[in-house]
Amino acid sequence: MSGDGMALAERLGRVLATRGMKLVTAESCTGGWIAKRITDIAGSSAWFEIGYVTYSNDAKHKLLGVSERVFETAGAVSASCVREMAVGALVRGGGDIAVAVSGIAGPGGGSPEKPVGTVWFGYALVDGTIEAESGFFRGDRDAIRRAAVDCALRGLLTRVEN
Known part of the structure; x- marks a missing residue:
């Protein structure tokens, strides 16, 4: 993990604690790395409520309420999917803000429309x-996932600091 x-x-964590807010995460391609980064901080239980790792579409549907229609029409790596993941995590997890991440970390699984490195x-x-917003990251699987975690944290900061 980078400094x-x-x-x-x-x-x-400082911003969330100051505002009395609780964070919820819903992770697919990052596999719980956002939650790990957060819980590496002593005292994070004051501002981190729960983390869901929903790698399969079935888990996204069962645990977060992502509709089957999203998978059929847009796929798991899409704006529609991460919006539904975030809302499901927020409602089911009882937080004040939620982040959801779904992407293609590789080395396989990409397509011309959604190449390896695409993350929503x-x-x-x-x-x-x-x-919802997307990012595109280059590198191996580890580099793509690491970049996605950092991007998610920056996205959260943008939303809670404004």
Whole structure:
């Protein structure tokens, strides 16, 4: 884990704690790495509620309520999917803000439309805000996942600091 990534998590924790907010995560391609980064910080239980690792579509559906239609029409690596993942995590996890991540970390699994390195991020806030954005990261599986974790933390910071 990079020092910069740890600094992002620590900064996020300070902001969430100051605002009395609880974070919920819903991770696919990052496999719980966001939750790990957060729980590496002593005292994170004050601002981290729960993390879901929903790698399969079935888990996304059963645990987070992602509709089967999303998988049929847009796929798991899509804006529609991460929005539903984030909302499901927020509602079921009882937080104030949620982040969801789904992507293709490789080395296989990519397509011309969704190449390896494509990652979607979803954010849901208790005020009803729901957003999705995508990123594209280069490198091996580890580098793509690491970049996705950092991007998710930066995305959370953007939303809670404004």
